[in-house]
Amino acid sequence: MQGGTPAHPMRYLSRMIDKHELRATMRAARKRLAGLDPEASLRAAEHAAALPVVEVVAVYRAIGSELDMDALSLALSRLGRVLCLPVVIQADAPMIFRRWAPGEPLELDLVGVPAPLLLADTVTPDLILTPLLAFDLDGGRLGQGGGYYDRTFAALPEALRIGFAYVGQQVDGLPVYRHDIRLHGVLTEVGYTPARKVL
Template identity: 40%
Template sequence: MPASQLKAELRAGRLAARDAIPTDERIEKSLAIAGYGENTVGFDPGTVISGFLPIRSEVDLRPLMATFRTRGARICVPVILDKVRIVFRELVPGAELIDCGFGTSAPGPDAAVLDPQVMLVPMAAFDLAGHRIGYGGGYYDRAIARLHEKGLEPRLIGIAFDCQEVASVPAEPHDVRLQSLLTESGFRIVDT
């Protein structure tokens, strides 16, 4: 079976499992993720950290992003510009959010575009080797590649619920491997 087809099947299965988590349980799991994240993700004041605003049944990172902001981080979130490109706009308290397509919202074009030093990366599915499956658009892989072209090496932390783990994700040449994983059961550094 081609890797793309296997990824599509894994994605569909893990997203269905995520969707099946009751709302109140999803909130509790998101708060557990925030608790582990605030106690394990270190950074210096002024560090640019990209998170994301939840869509559908994703992990709600807003509590963790708020904690990071109080510790001095500059927070940004992805904005879809077109069919192949995202940028990260700064998210400041009180910022008006606009619809950015695919169910996402983010600060408008007046917000500063930042290059993340730490990226909290959403995952549809993942394995313990640090391979992830996104939503199939390749936005994060291309965004990370653009940062690498600028000579930047962001720290990559995958974010998902435990039920999204699979035994193995088929890695393709364009896939970017994560350095760590954060779920409701804790923070794990990926063995390299």
């Protein structure tokens, strides 16, 4: 995909109802995309100014094949945004967010994800950038299945919810259930796309 035409949505996935099967398929697809286009995160960062202008933005530290956010975090910091990272401090509860800037030290949280140190200020994000396995243009998001972001979205309904992903993770339609909370948009290596569904 490097420098080429973006991948078409994986339309066949819209027929999959079982989320376990869908997650397995999309984990493999994301891993493939990461290997095909190692520069995708740099191109995505070039579109940082296209995101809604807010004061506090929650970013994340990429794990495995998640689209790396280092370049985007630096770009947002240069645009004057206050950054924070999610922290899991209790199972089955919403995450909290601690203020953080690129280069500051991190420690592992309750689930082993890099997070700001305990002394960092707790803040409330205006915009939450979230990793995902798949997304559709109606704001549907398929996560890892732990529910951490869904619980957090529910606890912070005023925060904008924006996915960060490879464009090749777009699918034609995701199964959406009552507890699922839609995204306001998605940022990929080809730009920012607002969700077309009225929220």
